[in-house]
Amino acid sequence: MSKTTTVLRPRDWDSHPKLIDSGYKSTALRGPKQWLVPVKQNLADLRSPVYGNGIIGALDGDLTRNAVRNGEPLGERMIVTGRVLDEGGRPVPNTLVELWQANACGRYVHKVDQHDAPLDPNFLGAGRALTDAEGRYKFLTIKPGAYPWKNHHNAWRPQHLHFSVFGHYFATRLVTQMYFPGDPLLAYDPIFQATPAQARERLIARFSMDITEPEYALGYEFDIVLRGADQTPMES
């Protein structure tokens, strides 16, 4: 006897990097070596954290203003926008999108970051937004610089933004990075290259003249696709 149950589609391992990758050295001791144990679950068991509009401050989506002390942050202003969708192309509304990044010089406001590049007193590099009814988010920020990271000789991270997204289920959680079109460092970056070749393009934003605002900021579009749900016959 079987019944129909809504289940989450699995993580698509043809889209995601393997947990241990010889090019990215830190994975050697940090990636698990055993197989992940498959677990059958109903969506009801996969509760996402609850957050409300109250957690989003008025300037949280504007990284050019949310840490200003005495002036404008330095660098190239940019608008980053896109939609959070599931695999079926359905928008994921009212979900939390968190963003963090280096400043225009490639320096993070973090005590561990010792890169010899200036901090910007007017730029923290952190923001967040909720998606609207169509799944759209929008940030105003500064284009981050590339920076060295000592993974190997002459190792430089390409310019990138870090994104954290929840979706509507515990298991749709995603942490990813957005890269920029035409960046020559992409070919040399073990983190980007650890992604299966056919999936790498999905990490690169699209420059958009339509999103670009005259006299103000360049525009980039970056859609984020999360796991979707299916109706599936289940043994009962």
Add this chain to the structure above:
Amino acid sequence: MSHTPDLKQTPSQTVGPYFAYGLSPEQYLYDFKSAFTPVAASDRAEGEHIRLIGQVLDGAGHPVNDALIEIVQADAHGRYVETAEDIERTGFAGAARCGTGTDAENRFIIETVKPGAAAPGDAPRIDVILTMRGLLNHLFTRIYFDDEAAANAADPVLQQVPAERRHTLIARREVSGARVSYRFDIRMQGDEETVFLDL
């Protein structure tokens, strides 16, 4: 029946070492409000107040100082938070986030209440997401409790885990005065590698 997806999933990437001011700014003393804190239940939440304490140990056995733990759990009655108003009313957020970089021993310490069973036949449990530098995909695991042996023996998910590895999902109760803690270390590799779940 599953069908060919219309869109392909966005690939996962590592959280990197610098998530502190983006994801846990208040814990790391940055001037930006945190969306989630290491407190899943305030003092006024009902239930037995506990602390979850643990380290993330890499393949060499060294505690990791740039890992991030996120949890979601039911309240002491086995109920999940449904709305932001629930959190206001009960003091129970049902979710927490804690980086390991602010503790001298590189521990995560989460203030919460012991959950009730979320469904008949399930053992009380806490769902965990682990991210860190050097981890290209976040990992899922679960915390069960060592004083719930009978419930654990019946739990349908725990029974899907190979018997010889189940103990890696069970936290150890430690009582010191009035304070109840559960110790749960996460081992990335080795004989005692923690079971990670493919949800």
